[in-house]
Amino acid sequence: MTTLLQLEKVTVKFGGLVALHEIDLTLNQGEVLALIGPNGAGKTTLFNLLTGIYRPTTGSIYYKGEVINKLQPFERVKKGIARTFQNTRLIQGMTVLENVLIAHRQCNTEGLLSSIFLTKKGRDRREAATQECIGILALVGLEHKVDELAGGLPYGEQRLLEIARALVSKCEVLLLDEPAAGMNAIEKKQLVEKIRHLSKEFGIEIILIEHDMGLIMDISDKIVVLDHGIKIAEGTPAEIQQNPQVISAYLGGEDDLFEWE
Ligand SMILES: Nc1ncnc2c1ncn2[C@@H]1O[C@H](COP(=O)(O)OP(=O)(O)O)[C@@H](O)[C@H]1O
Numbered sequence: 001m002t003t004l005l006q007l008e009k010v011t012v013k014f015g016g017l018v019a020l021h022e023i024d025l026t027l028n029q030g031e032v033l034a035l036i037g038p039n040g041a042g043k044t045t046l047f048n049l050l051t052g053i054y055r056p057t058t059g060s061i062y063y064k065g066e067v068i069n070k071l072q073p074f075e076r077v078k079k080g081i082a083r084t085f086q087n088t089r090l091i092q093g094m095t096v097l098e099n100v101l102i103a104h105r106q107c108n109t110e111g112l113l114s115s116i117f118l119t120k121k122g123r124d125r126r127e128a129a130t131q132e133c134i135g136i137l138a139l140v141g142l143e144h145k146v147d148e149l150a151g152g153l154p155y156g157e158q159r160l161l162e163i164a165r166a167l168v169s170k171c172e173v174l175l176l177d178e179p180a181a182g183m184n185a186i187e188k189k190q191l192v193e194k195i196r197h198l199s200k201e202f203g204i205e206i207i208l209i210e211h212d213m214g215l216i217m218d219i220s221d222k223i224v225v226l227d228h229g230i231k232i233a234e235g236t237p238a239e240i241q242q243n244p245q246v247i248s249a250y251l252g253g254e255d256d257l258f259e260w261e
Pocket residue numbers: 014017018019037038039040041042043044045046
């Protein structure tokens with residue numbers, strides 16, 4: 001198995017507050033990892049650390065064997081680490097295809113100048129980009145909606161469109177921040193199938209923060225449980241469900257971790 005991403009004793013401090021404490025983590029190609037834990041556990045901090053918004057106070061982040069601690073967010077996107085946001089950032093008044101084409105242009109800077117499109121070479125390049133984007137939309141199951149306005153799509157499909165936008169950046173690691181938020185049961189089921197498909201068929205590694213425990217148990221190869229910045233458990237869904245430390249960390253909490261359908 002190829003290891004893509006690795007954290008070695010990563011600590012993040014904000015002043016005196018330790019948001020993450022000596023976190024070790026190894027992720028392999030094609031794995032789906034879920035991050036869970038109560039509010040304030042450090043989940044969002046870990047995402048921000050991976051995308052380069054925060055840097056480790058101590059410890060190292062490796063991507064394909066290279067230390068990426070100091071890389072800027074855009075440099076990490078270029079290397080293949082992409083994320084979606086909790087609130088969608090689609091351009092509502094543009095079509096599905098246009099939304100993906102824009103993301104494509106942003107990461108293919110040589111094709112940026114619109115004047116280039118006046119030349120034959122430019123037109124060919126645009127046609128190739130369009131075909132590539134339609135192919136990616138097909139991966140998430142939106143190929144029949146290319147000409148519809150993004151703002152008119154049901155919520156679940158808007159989330160899929162966001163994933164398509166991340167995929168055109170040729171990501172190898174996809175970070176999903178609550179991808180199922182606001183979805184109904186059918187949309188959630190479809191999302192689980194699409195995410196599984198992407199990870200297994202294309203070897204994309206997916207890390208998600210999600211509160212829907214049923215979905216997490218369905219989708220994840222591995223679950224990491226954070227509590228007050230400490231990794232209290234790591235394992236398969238079956239292992240996590242039986243982990244006494246995890247159960248006690250959640251017992252009596254407002255949202256009972258293991259109360260799902
Ligand atoms: N930029 C920041 N400055 C100061 N403290 C922060 C910052 N970001 C997060 N924290 C603190 O770090 C801890 C972990 O927060 P966070 O990663 O948002 O947790 P979670 O996403 O699991 O709810 C919390 O105590 C939070 O208040």
